[in-house]
Amino acid sequence: MRALSRVRTPLRLCLVGWGAINRRVAELLKERHGDDVVFAAVALADIADAIGVPDNVPVITDPSVLWELELDLVVEAAGRGAVAQWGEHALRHAGGLVVASASAFCDDDLFERLQRAAREYGSQLIVPPGALAGIDAIAAAAALPLEAVTHRIIKPPRAWAGTAAEQILTLDAVVSPTTFFSGSAREAASRFPQNANVSAVAALSGIGLDRTEVELVADPSAETNRHELAVNGEFGRLNIVIENRPLVSNPKSSEMAALSLVRLIENRFVPLVR
Template sequence: MKQARRTLRRIALIGFGALGQVIAGELQAGHLPGVEFLGALVTGTVPHPGLRSSWSRLEDLLAAGPDLVVEVAGQTALESHAPGCLQAGCDVVAASVGALMDASLRARLWDCARQGESRLLIPSGALGGLDYLRAARRLGPVHVNYRGCKPVAAWRGTAAESMIDLSTISKSTVFFRGGAEEAAARFPQNANVVAALALAVGDPSAVTVELVADPGARTNRHELTAQGVAGTIRLSVENSPLPTNPKSSRVTAFSILDAVASHWGEP
């Protein structure tokens, strides 16, 4: 017999930056019916306006009793906090997918999820088409060429600054060519898409990456061509950046909300 569904599900965030604030705003506005926003795990002591409850220790977040935790804080935070959430039986949606390029962390998280009978969910984030890649890989190896092109401002504060002079480039410039693992390690704030691709095709070495700074770009553009036995997919996505953090795309927040909604059975 089916168990009666609980009417209210509770979500807590790890991180309350650009993505966290959009997600919290949507939840507080009731745009995911039946979901209550509990609060966020934050660093620092300055209270955030618009945040009812905040915690500095994971134990306090878990004590609030979330059903699901959304990580929107960065790779280090995912590595530090996701194991504890999963072990405590709390499902986790991970935004900082780049961290999962580390095979030992992946194995540790799957282990914690098994122990806690919980799930680690990976949203499609700034990109689409991951469902196609996951399906295609069942037919055989899939090779992906990915090109990520963002406005110059989006690369400030990243390793790109030591590879090109961002203040003087006048045209679209490729500053990185390499494999998915290297891209994720060197560009932790920007390589989540690359990691999501590598996980979708099940093999980081099957993904080659080009990263581009474009002074004329107003959007974050992702282009990929993937080929395998199933056929070929060519995808080009242009995302509006979040005004509060141009390194992140607005759609990512909604992809996370969508992952939560589908996880809880919303069509």
């Protein structure tokens, strides 16, 4: 494993998944940093999913080969199953594992197993802020007791298509903002992993999956994916609103989800960390 005790380039990455988010991440990193970032591999569950992977980037389907790649960082954006499949091997053979599919941590056994692996192998389990703003402030505020964290997610009805929301309401018939789910972040991220995955990020930064309250809203007037965070605690009070453009190739995700990964990766090797 290559330790990241010093700033070094090129940074060697393995991307787990080649969906809309990781494709956008690869595009932006290549555009912004050129040869300072090396894509050592794209990791997939099925070689048939390798459509569009650059010819010079190896595609792997077996986690046991990660040890051969001398990786600095493994970046997952492939869904909960990929975290379980690749997680422990990534932590063993890279300086860090970035988990975009934070809803995977609703599985307490998996979460504990990955934390244990990170400690054992001297690696880091890293949760990016995804589509949210202010996660650093929530994490800092959690050094003192927090009283309440509420996360409201508002998206156009079409963004909820293909999810469990269709079992609750008729999306095409929604004519005004409609809250169709209220519950814990654990339940939201488990039932709506494509859309409410990010609720697990807010929860892990603050008071946990079971105490963080989440509301999911379908709003036909919405043109963006909107997140409203309200936090109260001994530190004071925090209210954050962010309106994200949907990712062009996947309206269930936000452009910011990819941009946050780019920033996180850049901060592993640029001279100035922001």
